[in-house]
Amino acid sequence: MESATRPRPHPFDAIGESVARRARGVADNVAGAIAFSWLTPNHLTLVGLILTIGVAVVIATGQLLVGGVLMIIVALFDMLDGALARVQARRSLFGAFLDSTIDRFSEAAILIGILWFEPTREMGVLTMLVLTGSLLVSYARARAEGLGIDCEVGILPRPQRVLILAAGLISGLLVPALALLAVLTHITVVQRVIHVRRTLCGAQPPSVNDTGRS
Structure with a gap:
C-alpha cells in the first residue's frame, strides 16, 4: 500500500543517494578500523555535536568558506556512528533517538551561527523559515513512524539540506x-503530510458517515 502512494523520485534523490553511497563506503572503512577501540556509536554522536558547535562558531566569526567545508567534513563524520553501530552490532533504540535529537540541535546551531554573523531582519526571517521547515520535516517523519508509516519521502531530507547550505x-x-531551503523544506513537509494522509486513507475502511457521501 505504501509503495503505491510514495511520491515519484526527484533529481535531488539521485544526487543525494549517489553521494550517500560513497560516503557510507568511506564511513564503513573507518568504522572497521576503530571497531575494536573503546569508542561507542554514542561517543561519536556526541563528538559530532561538539564538532558542529565548533563549525557554528567558525561561521559566526565570518569564515563562511571554511565553515562550509567543515560542514561537509562533519556531515561525513556524522555517518560514523551508524557505521560503527553496524560493525559492533550495537544498534539500539536509544542510539537512534540520540542521533536524531542531536541532528536537530546541530541544524539549529549552524543557523544560529549564520544569524550571529549577519543579524539582519532579512537573515532572521530566512533562518527562522529554514529552521521551522527543517524541524517540521523531521517531526512529520517521526510522527508518521509513530503511527507505523514509513515516511522517508520528500524532495529535501537532511543530507540534501546540509549540501545546499554548505554550497x-x-x-x-x-x-x-x-x-531555496526555506521553500523546499516546507514543500517536503507538505509532501509528507500528503503521503501520510494517502496511506492512512488507503489503510482504513470508510466510516459509516463516509459511506453516505456522494
Whole structure:
C-alpha cells in the first residue's frame, strides 16, 4: 500500500543517494578500523555535536568558506556512528533517538551561527523559515513512524539540506541557498503530510458517515 502512494523520485534523490553511497563506503572503512577501540556509536554522536558547535562558531566569526567545508567534513563524520553501530552490532533504540535529537540541535546551531554573523531582519526571517521547515520535516517523519508509516519521502531530507547550505556558504550565495531551503523544506513537509494522509486513507475502511457521501 505504501509503495503505491510514495511520491515519484526527484533529481535531488539521485544526487543525494549517489553521494550517500560513497560516503557510507568511506564511513564503513573507518568504522572497521576503530571497531575494536573503546569508542561507542554514542561517543561519536556526541563528538559530532561538539564538532558542529565548533563549525557554528567558525561561521559566526565570518569564515563562511571554511565553515562550509567543515560542514561537509562533519556531515561525513556524522555517518560514523551508524557505521560503527553496524560493525559492533550495537544498534539500539536509544542510539537512534540520540542521533536524531542531536541532528536537530546541530541544524539549529549552524543557523544560529549564520544569524550571529549577519543579524539582519532579512537573515532572521530566512533562518527562522529554514529552521521551522527543517524541524517540521523531521517531526512529520517521526510522527508518521509513530503511527507505523514509513515516511522517508520528500524532495529535501537532511543530507540534501546540509549540501545546499554548505554550497551556499562556500560559494558566497548564502541568501539564495537559505531561500531555496526555506521553500523546499516546507514543500517536503507538505509532501509528507500528503503521503501520510494517502496511506492512512488507503489503510482504513470508510466510516459509516463516509459511506453516505456522494
